[in-house]
Amino acid sequence: MRIAEIFYSIQGEGSLIGVPSVFVRISGCNLRCAWCDTPYTSWKPEGEERDLEFILDRVGGFKARHVVVTGGEPMIAPEIVALTRRLHEYGRHITIETAGTVYAPVVCDLMSISPKLANSTPGGRWAAQHERVRFQPDVLRRLTEHYEYQLKFVVTNPEDLNEIHAIIEQLDADRGKVILMPEGVDASVLRERGIWLAEIAKCEGFRYSPRLQVDLWGNRRGV
Numbered sequence: 001m002r003i004a005e006i007f008y009s010i011q012g013e014g015s016l017i018g019v020p021s022v023f024v025r026i027s028g029c030n031l032r033c034a035w036c037d038t039p040y041t042s043w044k045p046e047g048e049e050r051d052l053e054f055i056l057d058r059v060g061g062f063k064a065r066h067v068v069v070t071g072g073e074p075m076i077a078p079e080i081v082a083l084t085r086r087l088h089e090y091g092r093h094i095t096i097e098t099a100g101t102v103y104a105p106v107v108c109d110l111m112s113i114s115p116k117l118a119n120s121t122p123g124g125r126w127a128a129q130h131e132r133v134r135f136q137p138d139v140l141r142r143l144t145e146h147y148e149y150q151l152k153f154v155v156t157n158p159e160d161l162n163e164i165h166a167i168i169e170q171l172d173a174d175r176g177k178v179i180l181m182p183e184g185v186d187a188s189v190l191r192e193r194g195i196w197l198a199e200i201a202k203c204e205g206f207r208y209s210p211r212l213q214v215d216l217w218g219n220r221r222g223v
């Protein structure tokens with residue numbers, strides 16, 4: 001599969017924030033979010049073709065028990081099931097970061113699902129396909145039924161909450177597993193959005209997540 005990068009860092013988002021983890025970033029995505037923070041896996045996918053042995057060897061070179069399989073959209077990678085099985089055999093805790101548009105019978109300890117809201121739809125020639133694919137309630141239902149999960153929503157403005165409420169209701173999702181995260185790849189934008197979003201999280205009883213990797217290192221690759 002095509003690998004954009006493999007690196008060791010701390011998880012910067014969601015319920016496992018702060019946990020030292022190896023990140024396996026698979027290149028290729030079926031969506032084209034307007035604000036994609038990893039365009040080198042979607043708009044202009046980069047990376048080398050690597051076999052499972054190479055990936056497992058690199059992951060094994062780090063001490064971390066936690067592995068985050070991310071993208072792009074890792075669930076469309078042809079060998080994603082085999083990769084997760086092998087990581088599981090090696091005793092790793094596996095988080096998969098997905099937009100929840102495709103189902104595959106992966107082995108996974110935490111399905112970190114980030115359904116893409118209308119705020120993600122780009123202009124231009126990708127608009128129609130993105131809009132058609134971005135929300136797949138049947139896939140989301142399967143993922144939330146089969147796996148331990150979190151629902152991580154990327155929020156650009158307070159009105160996004162209407163859409164989030166509708167999705168939670170449609171999925172009959174556990175509100176305790178809902179995480180709100182501000183959109184942005186700049187620490188000052190995240191702080192400005194974080195202030196009002198934290199208030200919304202308090203009112204709703206949802207969890208708030210910063211983007212710690214941006215706060216600590218800025219919008220860089222490999223962190």
Ligand code: SF4
Pocket residue numbers: 029030031032033035036037038039041042071072073099
């Ligand atoms: S789903 Fe993720 S990787 Fe794909 S375009 Fe959206 S933000 Fe980028």
